Amino acid sequence: MRLDIVTENRLGITQEVLAVLTRHGVDVGAVEVIAHHIYIDAPSLDTTAFGRLQGDVFAVAGVRSLTQLDLLPGAWRRLQLDALLSALADPVLAIDERGAIAIYNRAFADAIGCDETSLIGRSLAEAIGDNDLARDLGRQQFRQVARDLTLRGRAYLVEARPITADAGTVRGGVLILHAASRIGERLSALQGGEAQGFAALIGESAVMRDLRARAQRVATVDAPLLIRGETGTGKELVARACHGVSHRRDAPFLALNCAALPESLAESELFGYAAGAFTGAQKGGKPGLLEMAQGGTVFLDEIGEMSLYLQAKLLRVLNDGRFRRVGGEREIRADVRIVSATHRPLEDMVRQGAFREDLYYRLNVLQLSVPALRERGEDILLLAENFVGSAAAQIGKPAPRLTPATRDALLTAPWPGNVRQLQNMVFRAVTLADEQALHPADFDLHAEQSMPDAGCWQTALDAFERDYLSRLYPLHPSSRKLAAVLGLSHTAVANKLRKYGIGG
Numbered sequence: 001m002r003l004d005i006v007t008e009n010r011l012g013i014t015q016e017v018l019a020v021l022t023r024h025g026v027d028v029g030a031v032e033v034i035a036h037h038i039y040i041d042a043p044s045l046d047t048t049a050f051g052r053l054q055g056d057v058f059a060v061a062g063v064r065s066l067t068q069l070d071l072l073p074g075a076w077r078r079l080q081l082d083a084l085l086s087a088l089a090d091p092v093l094a095i096d097e098r099g100a101i102a103i104y105n106r107a108f109a110d111a112i113g114c115d116e117t118s119l120i121g122r123s124l125a126e127a128i129g130d131n132d133l134a135r136d137l138g139r140q141q142f143r144q145v146a147r148d149l150t151l152r153g154r155a156y157l158v159e160a161r162p163i164t165a166d167a168g169t170v171r172g173g174v175l176i177l178h179a180a181s182r183i184g185e186r187l188s189a190l191q192g193g194e195a196q197g198f199a200a201l202i203g204e205s206a207v208m209r210d211l212r213a214r215a216q217r218v219a220t221v222d223a224p225l226l227i228r229g230e231t232g233t234g235k236e237l238v239a240r241a242c243h244g245v246s247h248r249r250d251a252p253f254l255a256l257n258c259a260a261l262p263e264s265l266a267e268s269e270l271f272g273y274a275a276g277a278f279t280g281a282q283k284g285g286k287p288g289l290l291e292m293a294q295g296g297t298v299f300l301d302e303i304g305e306m307s308l309y310l311q312a313k314l315l316r317v318l319n320d321g322r323f324r325r326v327g328g329e330r331e332i333r334a335d336v337r338i339v340s341a342t343h344r345p346l347e348d349m350v351r352q353g354a355f356r357e358d359l360y361y362r363l364n365v366l367q368l369s370v371p372a373l374r375e376r377g378e379d380i381l382l383l384a385e386n387f388v389g390s391a392a393a394q395i396g397k398p399a400p401r402l403t404p405a406t407r408d409a410l411l412t413a414p415w416p417g418n419v420r421q422l423q424n425m426v427f428r429a430v431t432l433a434d435e436q437a438l439h440p441a442d443f444d445l446h447a448e449q450s451m452p453d454a455g456c457w458q459t460a461l462d463a464f465e466r467d468y469l470s471r472l473y474p475l476h477p478s479s480r481k482l483a484a485v486l487g488l489s490h491t492a493v494a495n496k497l498r499k500y501g502i503g504g
């Protein structure tokens, strides 16, 4: 049983209360004393024993109340901390001044490939297999701003912050491992707000000027908009800008990534659920994005990944302008503009039956196409300079300049991951560079290219298939022959050849 005893602030009162428990033979597991409260964890104390000792506790001068509670504040804080840590996608850990791990999150255990065994107390050097980092951290009193680290083939940027005690003495440090493929997100978070309009869309190339001009026009028309473009080209930024100049700009812009959630979760996120819709559901039900964005815009990213079931439900919203929460009876009017985005060839998906044709036409009333970074010429430099500025401001150091050789290297790089990849690389380069100038080597262009963005699995597969089939086709120049060689069905091969425009 756990107790909360509220008392006056009197010297020695805690000892007197504990003496009562000792007299009653109660085994005390933990005690916490915080301003007017004495919290006691007494695992063996049952209701009968509690009834017997109550009077004696109240007999101690200054005791005001005695109640039972579920958790001691310390345990409650530990639970909150655990939940907080496990909610962080980036690996995070704290080490003591000797370099031993004091606390860490699941993402860190996963990053080093650790199974269930606890890492607490283990040395950081041993856990990450990097003696230099642990030594440097100690030497610099955990004030090192950033450092590269590779764990099981994945690149991270280590950010260290000292843990200081009252007198300013350094007691250890907190390490945050930013995945190289995600650090650019911090920059876009800084850029923030959807109400920015088109000023947020950097680029003076002809293709970007065209896009901006066209987007300005379609933004104000209150009809569904489909935004096409490779992954990381800025589709969401365009969607936000369109919302920001539309008459809906004062209402919310809410986004759902259709590829990120399993069908049932995506369904309740989008449509919400009624009270008692399923076990574990929130008591009074929960509104979905369509309801919460009333008057605004719902952005459906990666619409090509939406399941056929949800496609049918979305079609009904677009046709009737109404929907019901999951498990709900009441019809709700959907006063939202649907803006969707995809990097997938939706027309091919329609032909293959993976995407509903009727929905395709409903979503595609207006269309914008965002050009790939490699088609934007000198915009690459404009973007890079802008990202250098924001990265330097965020880290708190002067913005380094790009050398002429770096500018050439950036302009000729193939940028498979587009603006997001550029953003990540710039952030990493600015953080790691010691000098006033960024050289080509700081960008590690080659390494980044061999590490495609986590989001573009399908693009990578498509690129592989296209390359593989176009090399094999001349050797086996018919879909039947190719199918026999590859051990695939004739239809599957014929579809792929058509998809990639191979063999006429």
Ligand SMILES: Nc1ncnc2c1ncn2[C@@H]1O[C@H](COP(=O)(O)OP(=O)(O)OP(=O)(O)O)[C@@H](O)[C@H]1O
Residues within 6 Å of the ligand: 184, 185, 187, 188, 191, 200, 201, 202, 203, 229, 230, 231, 232, 233, 234, 235, 236, 237, 238, 301, 302, 341, 343, 383, 419, 420, 423, 455
């Ligand atoms: N023209 C631009 N000017 C400034 N920042 C840009 C521009 N285009 C893209 N970005 C930045 O690049 C990152 C990727 O952009 P965004 O998320 O909009 O791409 P996306 O095409 O929606 O990606 P995905 O296909 O993966 O959903 C964001 O941080 C965004 O702020």
